[in-house]
Amino acid sequence: MLVRIYLLLAIIFWGWSFVATKILLDFVNPAELMGLRFIIGLPVLYVVVLSKRIKLKFSSGHRWQVLLGSAIITAHFLIQITGINYTSATNTGWIIAVTPLVLAVLSFLILKEKIGLKEVAGIVVATAGILLLVSKGKLTDLAWVGSIGDWLVLASAHTWAFYTVATRDLSRTYNPLAVTFSILLPSAIVLVGYMAVMSDWSRFLQFPLEALVALVFLGVFSLAAAHWFWQEGVSSLGAARAGFFLYLEPLATTALAVPYLNEHFGIFTAVGGALVLAGVYLSQRKAVKELM
Numbered sequence: 001m002l003v004r005i006y007l008l009l010a011i012i013f014w015g016w017s018f019v020a021t022k023i024l025l026d027f028v029n030p031a032e033l034m035g036l037r038f039i040i041g042l043p044v045l046y047v048v049v050l051s052k053r054i055k056l057k058f059s060s061g062h063r064w065q066v067l068l069g070s071a072i073i074t075a076h077f078l079i080q081i082t083g084i085n086y087t088s089a090t091n092t093g094w095i096i097a098v099t100p101l102v103l104a105v106l107s108f109l110i111l112k113e114k115i116g117l118k119e120v121a122g123i124v125v126a127t128a129g130i131l132l133l134v135s136k137g138k139l140t141d142l143a144w145v146g147s148i149g150d151w152l153v154l155a156s157a158h159t160w161a162f163y164t165v166a167t168r169d170l171s172r173t174y175n176p177l178a179v180t181f182s183i184l185l186p187s188a189i190v191l192v193g194y195m196a197v198m199s200d201w202s203r204f205l206q207f208p209l210e211a212l213v214a215l216v217f218l219g220v221f222s223l224a225a226a227h228w229f230w231q232e233g234v235s236s237l238g239a240a241r242a243g244f245f246l247y248l249e250p251l252a253t254t255a256l257a258v259p260y261l262n263e264h265f266g267i268f269t270a271v272g273g274a275l276v277l278a279g280v281y282l283s284q285r286k287a288v289k290e291l292m
Helices: 002-026 030-051 060-084 089-096 099-110 117-135 142-145 150-164 167-173 178-199 209-235 239-261 268-281 285-289
Strands: none
Touching: 002 060, 002 089, 002 239, 030 060, 030 117, 030 178, 030 209, 060 089, 060 117, 060 150, 060 178, 089 117, 089 150, 089 167, 089 239, 089 268, 099 117, 099 150, 150 167, 150 209, 167 178, 167 209, 178 209, 178 268
16 A cells, blocks of 8 residues: 555656646746756655665676766656746646557567557557647647747657667666666756856745745655655566556646646546547557456
């Protein structure tokens, strides 16, 4: 029971992170947001690593993968955060839900893993959902094609899939928390270095309470605690069972973004989101049945 609570909290924290990001973007740029988040979250994550006596040593052959993963994850967050700046947190939550399908396609193309008719059908259904979300039902009005924020968020689903593929062997060989911390650390060093040169740090001391709460939430809860809770869940239930909780992430985002940010949730958002989840479910149905 406790493990399922851990997983549920991790999903809620990740779902709410889009709302917190939306709040902070009124005060900082994407690179600054990432840097501040790392400054707060990585020390907390390091304490977790130390408390669990997890080693942070990698063989010389795997260190380049750590650096590659760091480069990809940096690009991923910058693309996603920039996208959130131009779209709603609600849309972000639903669009990100297609990540498992993107991962399936990339695994087929890069790793030569098999992809069946169910996966193809799931991709088609989820794509229809994405088009409804982005166009808000106005498919014949091509103005929606210029929805930069939505397309950047969709691109971030691809960068996350690339990150997963690039670091797959690392996560199978070493403790996932050690991999996460070691990959985020070089990114944090680069971003803090950027901020040291380009940012006015006195601005950060003038954040209103709402922005400070959002920043602490992003660092402590959605970065450190969520990764810790998620790995606890995966180690106890397995990746397939834990992955089932990811269906709840867009619901968590919507549940907070609509009342707190006054974001619109209309019929096309509901139908588009339902199609996205249906597509992901269809492609993952075999794994889901194994849970029953």
